[in-house]
Amino acid sequence: xxxxxxxxxxxxxxxxxxxxxxxxxxxxxxxxxxxxxxxxxxxxxxxxxxxxxxxxxxxxxxxxxxxxxxxxxxxxxxxxxxxxxxxxxxxxxxxxxxxxxxxxxxxxxxxxxxxxxxxxxxxxxxxxxxxxxxxxxxxxxxxxxxxxxxxxxxxxxxxxxxxxxxxxxxxxxxxxxxxxxxxxxxxxxxxxxxxxxxxxxxxxxxxxxxxxxxxxxxxxxxxx
Numbered sequence: 076x077x078x079x080x081x082x083x084x085x086x087x088x089x090x091x092x093x094x095x096x097x098x099x100x101x102x103x104x105x106x107x108x109x110x111x112x113x114x115x116x117x118x119x120x121x122x123x124x125x126x127x128x129x130x131x132x133x134x135x136x137x138x139x140x141x142x143x144x145x146x147x148x149x150x151x152x153x154x155x156x157x158x159x160x161x162x163x164x165x166x167x168x169x170x171x172x173x174x175x176x177x178x179x180x181x182x183x184x185x186x187x188x189x190x191x192x193x194x195x196x197x198x199x200x201x202x203x204x205x206x207x208x209x210x211x212x213x214x215x216x217x218x219x220x221x222x223x224x225x226x227x228x229x230x231x232x233x234x235x236x237x238x239x240x241x242x243x244x245x246x247x248x249x250x251x252x253x254x255x256x257x258x259x260x261x262x263x264x265x266x267x268x269x270x271x272x273x274x275x276x277x278x279x280x281x282x283x284x285x286x287x288x289x290x291x292x293x294x295x296x297x298x299x
Contacts, residue, residue: 129161132262134289136173142181142281151177153283159192167192169206181272181281186212188248202254209247212272246272252285260291 137154155173162168169190175182190208252266264287271280 129163130159130167131161131292132159132289133157133292134159134262134264134287136171136264136285136287138283138285140175140177140182140281140283142177142179143279144179144181144277145279149177149179149181151175151179151182153177153182153285157287157289159289164197165194167194169208171210179278180275181270181278182283183213186210186246188246190248190250194254200256204252204254206250206252207248208250209245211243211245213243244272244274246270257288262289262291263287264289 134157135154136157138152140151140153142149142151153173153175155171157169157171160168160170169192170188171190172185172187174185177183188208188210190206192204192206194202194204196203248268248270250266250268252264255263255265257263264285266285268283268285269280270283272278
């Protein structure tokens with residue numbers, strides 16, 4: 076009789092032991108608090124430093140200007156200096172000054188602009204970008220130039236200046252272009268810019284078609 080009882084307890088005990096081994100060691104009541112993995116404190120977080128941009132490029136630009144003066148098209152030329160400061164590999168701030176040879180109201184003899192570029196795609200050598208910005212320039216008429224042609228043209232200059240109601244006017248622009256790495260530190264650029272002056276009744280805006288080359292400062296190689 077004792078043997079049968081011991082045998083029954085043995086048979087019942089083995090499955091129970093196996094069952095209890097499969098159960099995780101968790102509390103019956105309450106919840107289990109998961110451990111949070113501690114981050115390595117030795118790794119420094121990258122922070123933006125104004126004195127250490129992602130890249131810094133200085134270059135020259137030049138090309139053609141097409142102004143839409145009401146129903147007429149006026150063609151001219153432009154050249155200038157550009158500085159590009161890389162906030163990251165995808166965003167940059169561009170400052171530019173340029174001189175224009177243009178007889179009209181869309182572009183003046185000299186202008187300055189500030190804008191931001193977005194470079195959405197990664198590439199080893201060819202990189203498209205899109206940008207917007209604004210700037211200031213004159214109203215497109217020069218007093219000395221009009222005075223050379225006589226009193227009648229000087230009077231026309233005065234009327235046009237009065238109509239625009241300002242000697243310096245602002246403008247907005249949108250642009251798109253391509254950067255191409257020629258060498259490790261040399262970048263070629265081709266771009267198209269649409270520029271629209273403010274408070275100008277004689278202009279419907281204009282296009283600038285530019286090409287240029289820039290040098291990238293720093294020890295790092297060009298990243299795109």
